Amino acid sequence: MSIEVRHLTHTYSEGSALSAVALDDVSFSIQDGEFIGLIGHTGSGKSTLVQHLNGLLKPTSGQILIDGEDLNGEKVDRRALRRRIGLVFQYPEYQLFEETVAKDIAFGPKNQGLSAGEIDARVRYAMDCVHLDYEKYAEKSPFELSGGQMRRVAIAGVLAMKPSTLILDEPTAGLDPRGRDRILSMLEDLHRKENTTVIMVSHSMDDMARLATRLIVMANGKIVASGTPREIFSQREMMTSIGLGIPDAARLCGALREKGYDLPADLYRPEELKQHLLRLWKEAGKC
Amino acid sequence: MTETPRISLDGVSYTYEEAPSPALSQATAAIREGEFVAVLGHNGSGKSTLAKLLNALYIPTEGTVLVCGYNTKEEKYTWEIRRRAGMIFQNPDNQIVATVVKEDVAFGLENLGVPTVDMIPRIESALATVRMSKFADTAPHMLSGGQKQRVAIAGILAMEPSVIIADEATAMLDPSGRQEVLDTLLALNKNKNITVVWITHFMEEAAKADRVIVVSDGSIVEDGTPGEVFEKTDRMRELHLDVPHMTALAEELRSEGMPLPGGILTVEDMVREVEKIICPSKSAT
Ligand SMILES: Nc1ncnc2c1ncn2[C@@H]1O[C@H](COP(=O)(O)OP(=O)(O)OP(=O)(O)O)[C@@H](O)[C@H]1O
Numbered sequence: 001m002s003i004e005v006r007h008l009t010h011t012y013s014e015g016s017a018l019s020a021v022a023l024d025d026v027s028f029s030i031q032d033g034e035f036i037g038l039i040g041h042t043g044s045g046k047s048t049l050v051q052h053l054n055g056l057l058k059p060t061s062g063q064i065l066i067d068g069e070d071l072n073g074e075k076v077d078r079r080a081l082r083r084r085i086g087l088v089f090q091y092p093e094y095q096l097f098e099e100t101v102a103k104d105i106a107f108g109p110k111n112q113g114l115s116a117g118e119i120d121a122r123v124r125y126a127m128d129c130v131h132l133d134y135e136k137y138a139e140k141s142p143f144e145l146s147g148g149q150m151r152r153v154a155i156a157g158v159l160a161m162k163p164s165t166l167i168l169d170e171p172t173a174g175l176d177p178r179g180r181d182r183i184l185s186m187l188e189d190l191h192r193k194e195n196t197t198v199i200m201v202s203h204s205m206d207d208m209a210r211l212a213t214r215l216i217v218m219a220n221g222k223i224v225a226s227g228t229p230r231e232i233f234s235q236r237e238m239m240t241s242i243g244l245g246i247p248d249a250a251r252l253c254g255a256l257r258e259k260g261y262d263l264p265a266d267l268y269r270p271e272e273l274k275q276h277l278l279r280l281w282k283e284a285g286k287c
Numbered sequence: 288m289t290e291t292p293r294i295s296l297d298g299v300s301y302t303y304e305e306a307p308s309p310a311l312s313q314a315t316a317a318i319r320e321g322e323f324v325a326v327l328g329h330n331g332s333g334k335s336t337l338a339k340l341l342n343a344l345y346i347p348t349e350g351t352v353l354v355c356g357y358n359t360k361e362e363k364y365t366w367e368i369r370r371r372a373g374m375i376f377q378n379p380d381n382q383i384v385a386t387v388v389k390e391d392v393a394f395g396l397e398n399l400g401v402p403t404v405d406m407i408p409r410i411e412s413a414l415a416t417v418r419m420s421k422f423a424d425t426a427p428h429m430l431s432g433g434q435k436q437r438v439a440i441a442g443i444l445a446m447e448p449s450v451i452i453a454d455e456a457t458a459m460l461d462p463s464g465r466q467e468v469l470d471t472l473l474a475l476n477k478n479k480n481i482t483v484v485w486i487t488h489f490m491e492e493a494a495k496a497d498r499v500i501v502v503s504d505g506s507i508v509e510d511g512t513p514g515e516v517f518e519k520t521d522r523m524r525e526l527h528l529d530v531p532h533m534t535a536l537a538e539e540l541r542s543e544g545m546p547l548p549g550g551i552l553t554v555e556d557m558v559r560e561v562e563k564i565i566c567p568s569k570s571a572t
């Protein structure tokens with residue numbers, strides 16, 4: 001589905017002394033099948049923005065159009081829409097509430113009116129996606145899990161609904177490196193094979209370098225840049241000045257270029273650096 | 288002379304109520320004053336359980352935990368332990384108690400009995416360190432995820448404990464925030480000899496520690512310097528972990544024949560070693 005955001009402004013506690021502008025006239029659009037990386041400093045407005053995309057927060061002004069229809073229009077069935085646009089929260093604890101892991105993950109599919117057999121299949125599918133062993137965890141209480149295990153349950157709960165657009169707010173925070181790699185590969189598969197639109201918020205520039213087809217960069221409630229990872233990560237100064245970084249491979253590339261090594265300015269993947277370093281080594285001979 | 292360790296674990300096991308197996312079993316380790324120890328391990332390996340045992344939130348089912356010489360089993364020492372060993376929790380919401388940011392930071396100090404006149408500068412300095420001064424009068428529930436995490440960190444910094452236990456304290460921070468918080472803790476460790484136990488899933492952070500302890504399925508399975516531990520790439524991956532990006536790149540380059548030494552952990556290490564084997568090209572500007 002396509003998403004279009006027009007002049008979106010959000011002010012928390014409007015009219016009170018505490019009012020805070022979290023989004024300030026934000027406009028952009030996302031095409032069907034994109035993998036968007038949404039990045040920005042602490043407090044830049046990312047969580048506020050993604051909560052608007054499935055109707056959890058209402059704009060103070062501006063519009064969100066889903067396939068051309070105003071998300072906050074009167075005719076729109078927002079419950080139906082939330083099944084198509086799945087959102088995984090930044091802190092997964094707030095998403096979990098059932099007695100057991102299996103019941104928690106089954107909650108969405110149940111609301112979709114699926115048969116018992118299909119619900120069970122969805123729960124197993126989703127647990128498999130996040131690498132949580134069904135036998136071991138299905139009957140456990142979600143509140144007696146470790147932080148990373150809770151996050152996996154929260155992600156599974158959204159995957160079980162098979163949404164056509166998937167929004168994840170810091171999905172890899174707290175995951176161990178293997179869990180992170182597997183969940184990122186799973187998202188990559190959903191994006192490639194099922195054409196799922198993915199919007200991922202993350203502070204990990206290395207994860208973004210691996211997956212995103214386009215990056216949207218936020219600072220102080222505004223969008224300050226948008227482009228391919230290659231375009232964005234070659235703007236080293238802009239990225240550091242707004243509190244973000246660049247992937248380690250891009251940092252290495254920049255540091256070596258400063259020393260006079262002949263490398264393209266826009267390398268950001270470890271694999272690319274490897275090829276170029278081997279080339280330099282073979283060309284240059286010994287010091 | 289034998290120095291008493293800041294933290295000592297002797298055959299420590301912990302089993303959650305009704306759990307079929309212990310979350311931590313037979314852990315033995317000693318952490319010296321002034322050490323900066325990173326703790327790594329897969330999800331559910333027992334890291335947070337370990338952290339809570341160090342703070343007397345949990346009492347071992349078996350074995351003994353001593354913090355600054357005090358046995359966590361003895362209730363009369365709980366307070367002595369908590370004033371010396373400050374803990375930053377995995378989820379800041381489990382830590383934030385007050386309705387205004389500066390009062391939240393004050394909370395720990397009030398408990399310590401710090402006189403009001405001394406409290407204000409400590410609160411201000413802690414909030415400045417985490418760059419949250421302008422939110423001093425804000426309600427914590429009106430903060431973003433990373434802002435809450437910064438407040439939780441400020442609360443512990445203000446208490447000036449001699450041991451800081453940080454359970455994924457930077458998980459929700461942006462890259463420069465993560466760097467700043469880690470640098471702050473490294474500086475406290477270096478300049479004030481504060482002992483730090485730093486639980487993390489970021490291999491790059493662990494690379495900056497003096498020592499790395501790896502937990503797997505409730506047991507301590509590796510314990511050494513970052514150089515030693517990250518040399519074992521296959522072993523780390525088998526434990527569901529990884530090695531720093533530059534260590535992995537160095538290994539790939541070595542496998543293609545480039546004569547890079549072991550022990551490369553950071554971008555700076557990599558630049559230094561590349562300079563030794565490849566000359567910058569003359570034509571480049
Ligand atoms: N419930 C709320 N009430 C008032 N202000 C809020 C509320 N939630 C967030 N804010 C403010 O709005 C701004 C944007 O917050 P948001 O949570 O969208 O940031 P974020 O980019 O997701 O940050 P992080 O990376 O720390 O999660 C921040 O300045 C924050 O203090």
Ligand SMILES: Nc1ncnc2c1ncn2[C@@H]1O[C@H](COP(=O)(O)OP(=O)(O)OP(=O)(O)O)[C@@H](O)[C@H]1O
Pocket residue numbers: 143144145146147148149174176303304306310328329330331332333334335336337377
């Ligand atoms: N309150 C609880 N009740 C019962 N079991 C628990 C509870 N908290 C954690 N566990 C279990 O104990 C084990 C260790 O959990 P712990 O939280 O210490 O892991 P962790 O290493 O901190 O993981 P993570 O990286 O995901 O934070 C896990 O198997 C977990 O499911």
Ligand SMILES: [Mg+2]
Pocket residue numbers: 046047048090169431432433
């Ligand atoms: Mg957020």
Ligand SMILES: [Mg+2]
Pocket residue numbers: 146147148334335336377454
């Ligand atoms: Mg934990």
